[in-house]
Amino acid sequence: MDIEITELLQKIVDEAPMGIYVLDTERKIVFWSTGAERITGYSREEMVGRYCFEGMLNHIDREGVHLCHDFCPMMATIFDGQSREQPVFLKDRTGQRIPVMVHTEPLFKGQETLGLLNISGFCRNVNILCRKNGDTHDSGTDSASGSSADAGTSAGRYPDLS
Template sequence: MEIQHNAFAKIIDNIHDGLYIVDKNRVITYWNKAAERITGFSAAEVTGHSCSENILTHIDSEGNSLCTGMCPLAETMADGIMRETEVYLHHKNGQRVPVSVRVTPLTDISGQVVGGIELFTDISSKSANVLKIKELEKLALLDHLTKLANRACVERELTGRLEEFCRYGNPFGIFLMDIDHFKNVNDTYGHDVGDLVLKFVAETFTANSRAFDLYGRWGGEEFIAVIRNITPEAHSKLGDRIRMLIENAYIIHDGKKLHVTISMGATIILKQDTMDSLVKRADTLLYQSKAEGRNRMTYG
């Protein structure tokens, strides 16, 4: 059975995964509906533009920029080898979203590479976080601006994790995080822009969290995360990745990219800890990060 061209195009446009096509100069020629949903950018905003214009500003897990250099799509177009990897794209709202990408060369009838195709899947714990938000709303435990757990909810979570640690020895850690120079953002751009910054920082947390971890707003521009069943090494690595993702996230304001960074204190539960001692230690480490230049994590 021969599939009509328009029927084939309709199938591609309505698949669950994001898909886009570039020509040999890496100019985007096609952008499907799922790509619009996952990134927040419409087809009209990206088609006709080159990847090198850095609209999506893909970065890898080390924070390296991919769009201006040899990204997986460019490498595949150069050597004809299909690739799969995980990267972090920039959502139009500002947050970083983890995606699994599969790239393949696009060839003409003679086998010459004339472009490339990238298929990408949102691998954040989005569905689990949506359910978590609904549960928190019912219990009045949600911060309504950021859609994170509020302080009362975090304190309840910490109490539960401490009891679990005392009974079964299950380890957990926390991150205490503060947006650097946030007062300057409010003073320079206004509180509406400040609210947008708080939201995209929060959305970067939730998009890159495990379903059973909890991220909350501790107060003002300060956030906290309760990370279950984690080793010190994995905890430190996760914290530094979160810091890097925030550093590489941004919103567009008056046609310019507005970036922020976070400072962080990270620590693991100890046998003698109470909730107060655990949070106080993280707070001391957070202020050490600020004293040493900000945009860093101090672990202890």
């Protein structure tokens, strides 16, 4: 193979069907993948060097609670070194709420925490993401295709966080 390992790894990350970004321990974005660009509409140049809590992505949970300050799964992973997975909604460049499953993974060098890896993928089952307090209503929406068996009602199931 004529490709260097760093080029190969970059290509693998960029071609992955999910968004990947890396934060340092201060939650500054130090890497932003092509997948993250596809999901959010924000370019690597716009995001690298920013803090994730600056409000561009404005993560919220299914109850509409803003996660970027008090309930941030990324901050918790940096603090305790534990992996987390949580369904959230992020705001894309156009202001639309996008359902994603966020997976946070701490990055270590020996015993030192360097930061964390955040992997966000479109939530394939919007129904689970939008379900509140045992609500079992199935809206029939497939977030991957955007199609809905019950057209017009699934958009109202997303949290309203203007």
